[in-house]
Amino acid sequence: MARRQTLAAAAAALAMVALAAGCGQAGETEAAADKGELTVGVSTLGQSFPFPAAVTKGIKAEAERLGVEVIEVDAQGQAQKQSSDIQDLIGQQPDGVLLLPVDSGVAAGMADDLKRAGIPTVAVASQVGDPKSRELTDVYPGLVALATQDEYAAGRTAGELALEVLPDGGEIAVVEGTAGFAETHQRYRDFEAPAKEKGVELKVVARQPGDWLPEKAQSACQNMLAAHPGVELFYAESDDMGVGCAKAVKAAGSDAAVIGVGGSKLGIDGVESGDLYGTVCYKPEDLGARAMKVLHEQLTGAKKHDAEFVTYDTPAITKDNVGECKPQW
Numbered sequence: 001m002a003r004r005q006t007l008a009a010a011a012a013a014l015a016m017v018a019l020a021a022g023c024g025q026a027g028e029t030e031a032a033a034d035k036g037e038l039t040v041g042v043s044t045l046g047q048s049f050p051f052p053a054a055v056t057k058g059i060k061a062e063a064e065r066l067g068v069e070v071i072e073v074d075a076q077g078q079a080q081k082q083s084s085d086i087q088d089l090i091g092q093q094p095d096g097v098l099l100l101p102v103d104s105g106v107a108a109g110m111a112d113d114l115k116r117a118g119i120p121t122v123a124v125a126s127q128v129g130d131p132k133s134r135e136l137t138d139v140y141p142g143l144v145a146l147a148t149q150d151e152y153a154a155g156r157t158a159g160e161l162a163l164e165v166l167p168d169g170g171e172i173a174v175v176e177g178t179a180g181f182a183e184t185h186q187r188y189r190d191f192e193a194p195a196k197e198k199g200v201e202l203k204v205v206a207r208q209p210g211d212w213l214p215e216k217a218q219s220a221c222q223n224m225l226a227a228h229p230g231v232e233l234f235y236a237e238s239d240d241m242g243v244g245c246a247k248a249v250k251a252a253g254s255d256a257a258v259i260g261v262g263g264s265k266l267g268i269d270g271v272e273s274g275d276l277y278g279t280v281c282y283k284p285e286d287l288g289a290r291a292m293k294v295l296h297e298q299l300t301g302a303k304k305h306d307a308e309f310v311t312y313d314t315p316a317i318t319k320d321n322v323g324e325c326k327p328q329w
Helices: 002-021 025-034 050-066 079-092 104-116 151-165 182-189 193-197 214-227 239-251 265-273 284-300 319-324
Strands: 039-044 069-074 096-099 121-124 145-147 170-176 202-209 233-236 257-259 308-310
Touching: 039 050, 039 079, 039 284, 050 069, 050 284, 069 079, 079 096, 079 104, 096 104, 096 284, 104 121, 121 284, 145 284, 151 182, 151 193, 151 202, 151 233, 151 257, 170 182, 170 214, 170 239, 202 214, 214 233, 214 239, 233 239, 239 257, 239 265, 265 319, 284 308
Parallel strands: 039 069, 039 096, 096 121, 121 145, 145 308, 170 202, 170 233, 233 257
Antiparallel strands: none
């Protein structure tokens, strides 16, 4: 709290100087931040998961560039632990928090607690609030911003890839992420839209969770192929699951194509080898850096944000343009 009070007092003094001497407050506060006067708590959903680990890497790189001290806590994929971590961070009174939610619904309570504590917060890489009742772009009240991929758009892009594989339609199966993750719902919501707009039926004959892991996805795809040998396409909601699914397809002697999401090293290697038909390119390090920058702008007064949706382009990647997606995780 003392740090924020000191920063507020300094900002007020700088504003008075700016009025008298024509100096810009933003430049002065940037200089103050470069001296390491800001501390930001980072609550990551799990450093053992490649994607949030890459997001955190981008956060730390930008923090170092800006001279911001980072206090990192790792939820290890457990919503209950993340709730405890947030309480610990509140007790340390950082100037701001970057929250990578484990469970979007549970994260709403954390965001409320941070707001009550007067700690500006940016949600990163995943929505806060129930994804089935709240639109992705409807950022949870009280947050400075939500910095993430447009998961709806990514799902639609994956659907466009599916239409390339099956222009006349056919049987498909879906490998879903873990229940409770907003992305599990969001990456499928608009997946069928491109086909429906062209009057093409992509018939979903099976859906099973792969929990974001290659091994679990491989098992899920084995089961779905055994029950539905006529499946022509698997839509895996992450590249890691897509790679696992591709192994099951090969082992079964199936000709089914596999589409992933994420632009990971595994995914891009899979596209290059032909194991995956395509993927959607995500850039987690860039996302982490952008989130830190947005929070820094808020804390220094360089730019004000209020429940802002911050995103970036996620293009489709196939063998034809695989060089355009440089893996960041």
